Amino acid sequence: MDCNASIVEGTRTTITKFPPGGIGFDWAFLVPCTWLMVGISLDGWVHNHIPALETFFTPWHGVLYSGYLAIAVFLLVALARKHRRGSSWQQALPAGYGLSLFGARREQISGRAKASMISPSQRCYRNSGKPGVPFPVSR
Numbered sequence: 001m002d003c004n005a006s007i008v009e010g011t012r013t014t015i016t017k018f019p020p021g022g023i024g025f026d027w028a029f030l031v032p033c034t035w036l037m038v039g040i041s042l043d044g045w046v047h048n049h050i051p052a053l054e055t056f057f058t059p060w061h062g063v064l065y066s067g068y069l070a071i072a073v074f075l076l077v078a079l080a081r082k083h084r085r086g087s088s089w090q091q092a093l094p095a096g097y098g099l100s101l102f103g104a105r106r107e108q109i110s111g112r113a114k115a116s117m118i119s120p121s122q123r124c125y126r127n128s129g130k131p132g133v134p135f136p137v138s139r
Helices: 022-049 059-084 098-116
Strands: 005-008 011-014
Touching (some): 022 059
Antiparallel strands (some): 005 011
16 A cells, blocks of 8 residues: 555545655754754743743754744745646645644744844843843943
8 A cells, every 4th residue: 555545444545646655755854853953942941041041032942943044945946846746735745744844834933923022121131231142241
């Protein structure tokens, strides 16, 4: 039985046909996913080891959110390429990757909402009072 069919009451019926992703697609998708995981680990480490750092805009957040962006771009490029070759929008990504695209879109919406709720004082590092300075500044 191929991956595009199922057995229903002893007869073979086709459910949907998704393009095969293949091992190359899976390994390529692992690159932006690893980028995201490194960003999550860096950001978590920094927040646990530098307690004076209580702001949203940090270089470590940049690694984290650019990982989300890399995933979204990867999936959108794959979606557009398959659609341009004749697949419908719903079936352009390999099976299982549509949920990843949905998650990337959800993160974009929630990230923008979170960024819009941050006050100007939260954009500064707590000890320096200056935006973009990741450590206390002696005066």
